[in-house]
Structure formats: C-alpha cells, structure tokens
Amino acid sequence: MFSLSFLTLFITLIDWYILLIFLMFIMFYMMVSFNMLDWFSMVSYMFGGDILSFSLIILSFWIIFLMVLASSLVYKNMTYYSEFMFMNVLLLIFLMFSFSVNNLFMYYLFFECSLIPTLILIFGWGYQPERLMAGYYLLFYTLFFSLPMLLGIFYINNFCFSMFYFLIYVDYNFYLYISMLLAFLAKMPMIFIHFWLPKAHVEAPISGSMILAGVLLKLGGYGIMRVFFFMKSYYFNYLFLSISLFGIFMVGILCMFQIDMKSLIAYSSVAHMGMVICGLMCMNMLGMIGSLILMIGHGLCSSGMFCLANIAYERSSSRSIFINKGLLTFMPSMCLFWFLLMINNMASPPSMNLLGEILLINSIISWSSISFFYLMFASFMGCLYSIYLYSSINHGLIYKGLLCGYYGYYIEFYLLFLHWLPLNIFFLKIDIISLLVF
Amino acid sequence: MFFIYLHFYNLMFSLLFFMGLVFSFLGLYFMMFDYMIFLDWEILSINSFCINMSLIFDYMSFMFMGFVLLISSMVVYYSYEYMYDDMYKNRFLLLVLMFILSMMFMIISPNMISILLGWDGLGLVSYALVIYFQNYNSYNSGMLTVMTNRIGDVAILMCIAWMLNFGSWNYIYYLGFYDFTMNNIIIFSILAAFTKSAQIPFSSWLPAAMAAPTPVSALVHSSTLVTAGVYLMIRFSELLINIDCTFFIVLSMMTMFMSGLGANFEFDLKKIIALSTLSQLGLMMMILFLGFPNLAFFHLLTHAFFKALLFLCAGMIIHVMNNCQDIREMGNVITMIPYTSTCFIISSFSLCGLPFLSGFYSKDLILEVFSMSNMNMLYYVIMMVSVMFTVSYSFRLMNYLMFMGFGNYVFQSYYEGNKMMVSMILLTFFSIFLGVILMSLMFKTPFVIILPFYLKIGPLLSICSGVILAMLFFNKKMVDYMNFTLFSMYFFGNMWFMPFFSTYGLYQYFMLTSNRYFKYIDMGWGEYIFSKSHINYMYLVSKINYLIEFNNVKLFMVSFIFLMIMMLL
CATH class of the missing domain: 1.20.5 (Single alpha-helices involved in coiled-coils or other helix-helix interfaces)
Incomplete structure (x- = not known):
C-alpha cells in the first residue's frame, strides 16, 4: 500500500482525474486489505494500525481526494498544476505515515513533516500577501509548542528505552505531561493557542483550508489519544478541560462577530475541537470514542463548509458575508448543500457530529455535571452561528455590486455530495467504532 | 414542467390522505384491542449501553399520526392552489413533506436519541419554511424560531446526558423511576417541551413564525410543531407526579392568559390566530400538569382540526385580499366568500367551545375537571378570564372580517378556489363532529363530574360574557380608552x-x-x-544588539578607560 502511494507521486505528472482514480483505488485497496480487529494489528517494522489509525487514514485519503476535486481553479488557470498535485500527494503520504507508525518519535517526525506541504500550499496557492504572516504563524506555533515534545520523547527514550507506543511505561510529572500534550493542543487548537488557525484558514487556498480543518487538526487529537495510552494522568487534565469548556463557550460567542466566512468556519472548528479536547481529557471510553467520531465528522463537515465558502468566493471574489448574499436566488440547489452542511455542523441528526457530540456530552457530564451549562451554551451557539452563516449567505437580496453569477457546476455538487454522504450515512455502520479499545 | 408539479402535489395529497386514513383506522384498531408494537433497532453498543432507534406504535401514536397526515393532506391539496403562482412551489412541497416526516419520527420514537431525529428535524425544517419568503422580516422570525427551538434540542441533549445513568435512552421504560437523575431529566424535558410548545418564557417565536406561508402555518400551528412539546409531555406524564408542578401550571396558565389578552390587541390576522393557538397550548399544558394527560391529548386532536381549518380560511382571506393581513383593511368578507366565511365561523365557534361543536367537548371537559380539582380562586378566575378572552378575540375577529363594512381592500378578486374549498370540507366536518367521536372513543369510562350548578355553567357563562367583552373591545369608545392608556395596549399587545x-x-x-x-x-x-511574543523577543534582542554595535565607539572608550584604570591600579 505504501509503495502504491509512492507510485502516486508519479501519477501527479499526468492529470488530476487520473490522480483521483488512483487515490480511490488505493483507498479501496486499503479498505479491503486492512485487518479490522480491535487491537493494533498488521505490525511490521514501525508501521501498523488499529481502528483509530485506520479511520483517520481513510479520512485523510478522502479529504485529499476531495481537495484535488475542489481545486478546479488551479487546473483552470494552470497555476503550477503538477506541483500542486505533488504537494497533495506528499501531504497524503506524510499523513498516512503519521497515522500508521507505532513509534513515538516517528509520529513526531511525520507530524512535523506534514507541516511543510501545508506551508507550501499556503505560500504557493494563497491569494493575498498576508499569507506570509499566516504561514509564519502556522509554522511557529507548531514548532514552538512541539519542540518541548521532542525533549519529552527523548526523555521517554532514555527512561524506558523504547518509543513503541505500547511498551512505554513512564513515571510522568507535570513537565513531561505538559511537554507531551502542548504540541497537540496547539495543533488541535485549544483556545488561547488558536490564534494561528483563523489566520491560516483565511489565507490558505481552498485545498489548504480543507486539509487543515479536515485532517491536520485531527493529528493533534490522534496524538493525544496515543500519548494517553501510556500517560494515564488525571491530575492536571482539569486544567485543559476547564480552558476548553471556557473555549467552547467563548468561541461560540466570538463566531457571531465574524464577517469573514472562512474565519467563521475556522472559529467553529476551534469550538468543536474544544469539545474534542474536553472529551479526550475526561479519559473515559465515551470521551475517546466520541472524540474520534466527532473528529471524523468535523473533518468532513468543516471541509465541506470551506468548499461552500470557496464556491461562493469564486462567484463573488469576496469572503465577506455582507457581499455574498442571496445565493438562493441564483444557485438554489447549492443552497440545499449549504443547509445540509450547516445543520450537520450544528450536530443535526443523523450526522456523525451529532453522535460524537452526544457521546462527548455524556462523557463530560459524567466528569462533572456542572459543566452542563457550558455544553448547553456551546451546543446552542453551534446552532446559532451555523444558521447565522447559512441565512446571511443564502437569504435576502442579492448584492447589487455583483455583476454576474453563475450556477454550480456538477463537479461542485459532486464534491459537496461526497462530503455530505459519508457524514450522514456513517451511523449505519457506527458499530465499527466500538472496536476501538483503550 | 407544470404538469409535473401538478401531479406531484396531487400524488402527495393522495398518498398522505391514504396513509392518514390507514393510520387513523389502525389507531382505532389498536385502541380497541389495546395493542402496542415496539420496534427496536440497535445502532451502536459500547461498554454497557446501546444507542437504539426505537419506534412505538400504540393507539396514541397511530391516531396522532393519522390525524396529522389527514390534516397535512388537506393542507397539501390546499397549497396547490395557494402556492400556484409561486416560483419555488416544488421546493415548498418538499419542505412540507420533510416537515411531516419529521413529525412522524417525533411521534413514533420513545427514545431520547431517536426522538432527536424528529425533534431537530422539526425545528430545522420549520426554520427553512419560515424563511421561505425572502424578506427581512422572515429572516428575523426564522432566526428567532430556530433559536428558541434549539434551546429545546439542547435540553433534550442534556436529558440524554443524564439518562446515561440508566444505560439506555428508552425513556418509556423508566417512567416508574424517580431519583435525582430523573428529576433533572424531567426538568430538562419540560424545558424542551416548553420551548417547542412556546410556553411563557419562550413564546415569542410562535407569532413570529407567522412569516411562513399560510399553509405551513396551518400545519405548524395546528398539529405538528407546537404540539410536539405537548406530545412529549404526554409521554412523560407518568413522571410528573413526582415533582411539584405548581410552577409549570402557573407558567402555562400565564401563557394562556397573556396570549388571549394579546390577541385582543392584535391587528394581524395570522398573528391573532397564532396567539389563539398559544392560548390553547397553554390550556393543554395546564391540564397536563394538573395530571390529566388524556384530556390534553383529546384537546390536542380536536384543536388540530379546527385550528388547521381556521388557518386555511385565514389563508384564503389573505389570498383574496391581495396578501394583506391587516384586519382593519378587511370587511364584509362574508358576502364575498360565503363558503370560506362559514368554515371560518364554524371553526371559530369550535375554538370558543360553543356547545356541541368539536372544541366544546374537549374544552368544557377540561374546564370542568379543572373546576373540580380544588384550585384556588385566583387560578379559577384566570382560567375563566382566559376562556372569555378566547371568545372575545374570536368575535372581535369575526366582527372585523365579516360584519364590518368594507375596508380599504375592496376591489379584489373575490374568488374561492375549488381545491381550497374541497380541502376545507373534511376539516369542517371534523371541527364539528370530532369532539363527540373522540369523546365516545377515548373515554370508555366517562369522567364523573360533580360540581355545583354555578361552577357547572361557569364555562358557558364565561363564553357569554366573552361575547360582551368582544363588543366592548370592538366599541369605538373602548378603543379610544385603550389608546388613552397607550402603555397598557403596547404592553399587552x-x-x-x-x-x-x-x-x-x-x-x-x-x-x-x-x-x-x-x-x-x-x-x-x-x-x-502568544503570536507576537516571538517576534517581540527577536526585536528586543536585535535592539540590544543594535545598541551594542552602534554605540561601539563610546563602549570601546569606556572599556579602554576602565581597563587602563584597572591596569594602573
């Protein structure tokens, strides 16, 4: 499979639709060849996987596939066409490696590696000069918070002479705990270290936003889950839990002040990821499973929302919600997808987001019942900003300065449908998540 | 293309009507033999709990579903003509169908998680319907509607979180329990029901939702969205004996009072009817919290029919009035569209509870049971005054519409469409006869009402005095007086x-x-x-560096002198 994905690198030289076919092919190959057992299986050298890795690898395949599908402007304008696809595939390979290695250092390595293609995507295909600052933020937030983790990993290696996830047994202390978690929390991002995210999203091209919201944020969640395998610490978790509870409360309010579509979606990512952090920090079964489901659901959903924002952007050349108005008038069918993805974002049934949110609410309430206030408010605000975005984009009079607008292409509907379908069909086979064992 | 729409509407009408008949008969059958079918589909099981999709089929759900489908079939048939000129009527129909589907899911699920499918669906689809027209007013109303409904959804989510303690979310199994957890569950489910049924802290969305097209209002306000909360509470009603319901009774009575009073000051035709729905919902909630869920269900069903009819008639009037909703501009409608006006008056009478119409059976029974249940004088007076208000705003409305001279809108095409008229027939029939039918079906053992004479005729008296009150409100002098106390009018209206x-x-x-x-x-x-600290640090360091590098002459001099002194010493 890995060799196949290396082969994909050369496919990028041919054409984008061949790349799509190839990606799908590899994905299905992976689906049939993977041992879906409830333990870490298929171990060879430093690779292997359990259902956690598998689901996130499938997610990254899916998102990369959709990224290639979404960037039709790149092909149309021929702006470094094959380099773009090369970056995508490189990113895919890094992501796949980082999800499937069983070695802590190797995870760290690929975690950092995935930063490079993302950065190049932002620098290379972003729209505005501010992208340099955004890329700088993205790079330095991750690096600054993850260098302590490198020290932590070396400490662990010195302490128990192994970096294999399941052999690590370590007496942690506060410093080790912080150093191992902070990198992931910055990546997730937790509130107060989330400032890079809206900037990066706003400046990134559609593919960069999609991969950032879709998979790169999930690297953090995945890392926290893996770290919690051996660092079963309950003593300091309340810190991050409280911060994140405050975060989901505050970011919900903050979303209402955004006038930039992409920035709003980015902030809503922060709110959802705050909930995931809460679930992870509760360290119970429900929280872990719920976080995984919400991460996958949010990956698909927010990626789809970025697609929608980009579709509106391509029509009006603006991300402002004051200019993108009355889309219902000239693209009514797209409005359906707006609505479906927005209500999925606010956890409507039967989406994965709802299931994840239910499980997370259960786990957080079982941690402390007083947190119900924050959760209620977060869930309410989730509805509020989703509907706010939906209605201010799609409802009302069309912007007078908009000289021409055109209907959605089939490829766009296809793209959105592929976001929406797994999100809402997954509950039929949600059993598979119960294979997740901690 | 036109024929596709035509067939689509008719096809959906036939489907809904057929299903409505089947479900109603199944309801009767299940009632007769006291059957209950419970279907359970396990979606996920982790550790010790499982998430189910549960479906319950008993007489209550079947009968409610059947009536909802009958009403919605009529509404769909009606809206073929009502939405005839609309560009997006296909979308409209699809939305209405989704709405009905959500209501079905709400009715048949006794599970806290699977109820979310219908519960959230109702809120969201009703949002899409409220903002159907693209104007600022409907935008705001839709926002208010969906937000208030979302509070209820969130409350259900909290119920789910508390119900984790029981290991399953089939609340129907745990109605016998009572502990701290269950207490929280009841409080949250009451919160959910209050938001959905627009009881007092949350009632502002209900008149606002009138921005939706009128057939939707007929559906939303008669049998679907707003009754979902009452229905949930009926399902939960066995738990209500455990808690002190006084507060909720007061809230629902206040809702009834407030909306009845407000309807007397309102001039928007649809808003008056919306407020009357609100007052009926308050009545249902009140009798429910008093401990008579079957009475609430009875009133729910009868109310569904006459309120749907009232909305359909109002929609017809609005339609012929060139979409004007202000009742001051209308008048003498009865000579122009007599059939619709007849239906309107029948349903209004039924709403008032005039004897032997459909509303009378449920409302009078509720009032008598209320009189019998030892409430204090204040409650009784508020109740009777609310009933009086119902009559008074109905008669005021009729006065404005029917008996007053022409308003501003005279030269309109007064035309009663055939389809609209046909769709009113069934509803009219049921607004007359459903009360007595259901009375004999649902209450096999009649209620024993033991009341002194004056209490017994109390509801009738309040109806009569309501007519007088309507005359007072309609009187020019009274209006002047109310204008004089402008604040009170502003406040109550x-x-x-x-x-x-x-x-x-x-x-x-x-x-x-x-x-x-x-x-x-x-x-x-x-x-x-966070973000700039790195840069700022670099700035600081380079500043110091700069200082050192560019002040070098002085520094060298100083160090030279220093060294010289040191050497000399």
Whole structure:
C-alpha cells in the first residue's frame, strides 16, 4: 500500500482525474486489505494500525481526494498544476505515515513533516500577501509548542528505552505531561493557542483550508489519544478541560462577530475541537470514542463548509458575508448543500457530529455535571452561528455590486455530495467504532 | 414542467390522505384491542449501553399520526392552489413533506436519541419554511424560531446526558423511576417541551413564525410543531407526579392568559390566530400538569382540526385580499366568500367551545375537571378570564372580517378556489363532529363530574360574557380608552414585551461581549502575548544588539578607560 502511494507521486505528472482514480483505488485497496480487529494489528517494522489509525487514514485519503476535486481553479488557470498535485500527494503520504507508525518519535517526525506541504500550499496557492504572516504563524506555533515534545520523547527514550507506543511505561510529572500534550493542543487548537488557525484558514487556498480543518487538526487529537495510552494522568487534565469548556463557550460567542466566512468556519472548528479536547481529557471510553467520531465528522463537515465558502468566493471574489448574499436566488440547489452542511455542523441528526457530540456530552457530564451549562451554551451557539452563516449567505437580496453569477457546476455538487454522504450515512455502520479499545 | 408539479402535489395529497386514513383506522384498531408494537433497532453498543432507534406504535401514536397526515393532506391539496403562482412551489412541497416526516419520527420514537431525529428535524425544517419568503422580516422570525427551538434540542441533549445513568435512552421504560437523575431529566424535558410548545418564557417565536406561508402555518400551528412539546409531555406524564408542578401550571396558565389578552390587541390576522393557538397550548399544558394527560391529548386532536381549518380560511382571506393581513383593511368578507366565511365561523365557534361543536367537548371537559380539582380562586378566575378572552378575540375577529363594512381592500378578486374549498370540507366536518367521536372513543369510562350548578355553567357563562367583552373591545369608545392608556395596549399587545426580551434583551450583551473579546483577546492580548511574543523577543534582542554595535565607539572608550584604570591600579 505504501509503495502504491509512492507510485502516486508519479501519477501527479499526468492529470488530476487520473490522480483521483488512483487515490480511490488505493483507498479501496486499503479498505479491503486492512485487518479490522480491535487491537493494533498488521505490525511490521514501525508501521501498523488499529481502528483509530485506520479511520483517520481513510479520512485523510478522502479529504485529499476531495481537495484535488475542489481545486478546479488551479487546473483552470494552470497555476503550477503538477506541483500542486505533488504537494497533495506528499501531504497524503506524510499523513498516512503519521497515522500508521507505532513509534513515538516517528509520529513526531511525520507530524512535523506534514507541516511543510501545508506551508507550501499556503505560500504557493494563497491569494493575498498576508499569507506570509499566516504561514509564519502556522509554522511557529507548531514548532514552538512541539519542540518541548521532542525533549519529552527523548526523555521517554532514555527512561524506558523504547518509543513503541505500547511498551512505554513512564513515571510522568507535570513537565513531561505538559511537554507531551502542548504540541497537540496547539495543533488541535485549544483556545488561547488558536490564534494561528483563523489566520491560516483565511489565507490558505481552498485545498489548504480543507486539509487543515479536515485532517491536520485531527493529528493533534490522534496524538493525544496515543500519548494517553501510556500517560494515564488525571491530575492536571482539569486544567485543559476547564480552558476548553471556557473555549467552547467563548468561541461560540466570538463566531457571531465574524464577517469573514472562512474565519467563521475556522472559529467553529476551534469550538468543536474544544469539545474534542474536553472529551479526550475526561479519559473515559465515551470521551475517546466520541472524540474520534466527532473528529471524523468535523473533518468532513468543516471541509465541506470551506468548499461552500470557496464556491461562493469564486462567484463573488469576496469572503465577506455582507457581499455574498442571496445565493438562493441564483444557485438554489447549492443552497440545499449549504443547509445540509450547516445543520450537520450544528450536530443535526443523523450526522456523525451529532453522535460524537452526544457521546462527548455524556462523557463530560459524567466528569462533572456542572459543566452542563457550558455544553448547553456551546451546543446552542453551534446552532446559532451555523444558521447565522447559512441565512446571511443564502437569504435576502442579492448584492447589487455583483455583476454576474453563475450556477454550480456538477463537479461542485459532486464534491459537496461526497462530503455530505459519508457524514450522514456513517451511523449505519457506527458499530465499527466500538472496536476501538483503550 | 407544470404538469409535473401538478401531479406531484396531487400524488402527495393522495398518498398522505391514504396513509392518514390507514393510520387513523389502525389507531382505532389498536385502541380497541389495546395493542402496542415496539420496534427496536440497535445502532451502536459500547461498554454497557446501546444507542437504539426505537419506534412505538400504540393507539396514541397511530391516531396522532393519522390525524396529522389527514390534516397535512388537506393542507397539501390546499397549497396547490395557494402556492400556484409561486416560483419555488416544488421546493415548498418538499419542505412540507420533510416537515411531516419529521413529525412522524417525533411521534413514533420513545427514545431520547431517536426522538432527536424528529425533534431537530422539526425545528430545522420549520426554520427553512419560515424563511421561505425572502424578506427581512422572515429572516428575523426564522432566526428567532430556530433559536428558541434549539434551546429545546439542547435540553433534550442534556436529558440524554443524564439518562446515561440508566444505560439506555428508552425513556418509556423508566417512567416508574424517580431519583435525582430523573428529576433533572424531567426538568430538562419540560424545558424542551416548553420551548417547542412556546410556553411563557419562550413564546415569542410562535407569532413570529407567522412569516411562513399560510399553509405551513396551518400545519405548524395546528398539529405538528407546537404540539410536539405537548406530545412529549404526554409521554412523560407518568413522571410528573413526582415533582411539584405548581410552577409549570402557573407558567402555562400565564401563557394562556397573556396570549388571549394579546390577541385582543392584535391587528394581524395570522398573528391573532397564532396567539389563539398559544392560548390553547397553554390550556393543554395546564391540564397536563394538573395530571390529566388524556384530556390534553383529546384537546390536542380536536384543536388540530379546527385550528388547521381556521388557518386555511385565514389563508384564503389573505389570498383574496391581495396578501394583506391587516384586519382593519378587511370587511364584509362574508358576502364575498360565503363558503370560506362559514368554515371560518364554524371553526371559530369550535375554538370558543360553543356547545356541541368539536372544541366544546374537549374544552368544557377540561374546564370542568379543572373546576373540580380544588384550585384556588385566583387560578379559577384566570382560567375563566382566559376562556372569555378566547371568545372575545374570536368575535372581535369575526366582527372585523365579516360584519364590518368594507375596508380599504375592496376591489379584489373575490374568488374561492375549488381545491381550497374541497380541502376545507373534511376539516369542517371534523371541527364539528370530532369532539363527540373522540369523546365516545377515548373515554370508555366517562369522567364523573360533580360540581355545583354555578361552577357547572361557569364555562358557558364565561363564553357569554366573552361575547360582551368582544363588543366592548370592538366599541369605538373602548378603543379610544385603550389608546388613552397607550402603555397598557403596547404592553399587552406585545406579549408582555417578550419578543424584546428574547431578542434585543439578549443579543446586545452577547454582541458586546463578542466585540470586546474579539478586540481585546483575539486581536489584542492574544496576538501580543502568544503570536507576537516571538517576534517581540527577536526585536528586543536585535535592539540590544543594535545598541551594542552602534554605540561601539563610546563602549570601546569606556572599556579602554576602565581597563587602563584597572591596569594602573
């Protein structure tokens, strides 16, 4: 499979639709060849996987596939066409490696590696000069918070002479705990270290936003889950839990002040990821499973929302919600997808987001019942900003300065449908998540 | 293309009507033999709990579903002509169908998680329907509607979280329990029901939702959205004996009183009917919290039919009035569209509870049971005054519409469409006869009502005095008097300022918070401390470096002198 994905690198030289076919092919190959057992299986050298890795690898395949599908402007304008696809595939390979290695250092390595293609995507295909600052933020937030983790990993290696996830047994202390978690929390991002995210999203091209919201944020969640395998610490978790509870409360309010579509979606990512952090920090079964489901659901959903924002952007050349108005008038069918993805974002049934949110609410309430206030408010605000975005984009009079607008292409509907379908069909086979064992 | 629409509407009408008949008969069958079918589909099981999709089929769900389908079939048939000129009528029909589907899911699920499918669906699809027309008013109303409904959804989510303690979310199994957990569950489910049924702290959305097209209002306000909360409470009613319901009784009575009073000051045709729905919902909630869920269900069903009819007639009137909703501009409708006016008057009488119409059976029974249940004088007076208000706003409305001279809108095409008329027939029939039918079906053992004579005729007396009150309200002098006390009119006509409290009263603080937080934290301190700290540090270091490098002459001199002194010493 890995060799196949290396082969994909050369496919990028041919054409984008061949790349799509190839990606799908590899994905299905992976689906049939993977041992879906409830333990870490298929171990060879430093690779292997359990259902956690598998689901996130499938997610990254899916998102990369959709990224290639979404960037039709790149092909149309021929702006470094094959380099773009090369970056995508490189990113895919890094992501796949980082999800499937069983070695802590190797995870760290690929975690950092995935930063490079993302950065190049932002620098290379972003729209505005501010992208340099955004890329700088993205790079330095991750690096600054993850260098302590490198020290932590070396400490662990010195302490128990192994970096294999399941052999690590370590007496942690506060410093080790912080150093191992902070990198992931910055990546997730937790509130107060989330400032890079809206900037990066706003400046990134559609593919960069999609991969950032879709998979790169999930690297953090995945890392926290893996770290919690051996660092079963309950003593300091309340810190991050409280911060994140405050975060989901505050970011919900903050979303209402955004006038930039992409920035709003980015902030809503922060709110959802705050909930995931809460679930992870509760360290119970429900929280872990719920976080995984919400991460996958949010990956698909927010990626789809970025697609929608980009579709509106391509029509009006603006991300402002004051200019993108009355889309219902000239693209009514797209409005359906707006609505479906927005209500999925606010956890409507039967989406994965709802299931994840239910499980997370259960786990957080079982941690402390007083947190119900924050959760209620977060869930309410989730509805509020989703509907706010939906209605201010799609409802009302069309912007007078908009000289021409055109209907959605089939490829766009296809793209959105592929976001929406797994999100809402997954509950039929949600059993598979119960294979997740901690 | 036109024929496709035509067939689509007719096809859906036939389907809904057929299903409605089948479900109603199944309801009767299940009632007769006391059957209950319970289907369970396990979706996920982790550790010790499982998430199910559960479906319950008993006489209550079947009968309710059947009636909802019958009403909605009529509404779909009606809206073929009502939405005839609309560009997006296909979308409209699909939305209405989704709405009905959500209601079905709500009715048949006794599970806290699977009820979310219908519960959230109702809120969201009703949002899509409220903002169907593309204007500012409907935008705001839709926002208010979906937000208030979302509070209920969130309350259900909290119920789910508390119900985890029981290991399953089939609340129907745990109605016998009572402990701290169950107490929380009851409180949250009451919160959910109150938001959905627009009881007092949350009632501002219901008149606002009148921005939707009228057939939708007929559906939403008769049998679907607003009754979902009452229905949930009926299912939960076995738990209500455990808690002190006084507060909720007071809230629902206040709802009834407030909306009845408000309807007397309102001039928007649809809003008057919406407020009357609100007052009937208050009545249902009140009798429910008093401990008579089957009475609430009875009133729910009868109310569904005559309220749907009332809305359909109102829609017809609005339609021929060139979409004007202000009742001051109407008048003498009865000579122009007599058939619709007849239906309107029948359903209004039924709403008032005039004897031997459909509403009388349920309402009178509720009032008598209420009189018998040892409430204090204040409650009784509020109740009777509310009943009086119902009659008074109905008669006031009829006065404005039927018996007053022509208003501003005279030269309109007064035309009663055939399809609209046909769809009113069934509803009219049921608004007359459903009460007596259901009375004999549902209450096999009749209620024993033992009341003194004056209490017994109390409801009738209040109906009669309501007519007089309507004359007072309609009187020119009275209106002048009310204008003189402008504040009270403003206060009562605006639902006790509730729309302000639930919109301007809330959001300004949040906008302020959001604004300041964004300015000071996200763009201020956060940027300074977290994002820029690295750069600032670099600036600092390079500044020091700069200082050293460019002050070198002085430095060298100083160090030279220093060294010289040291050497000399």
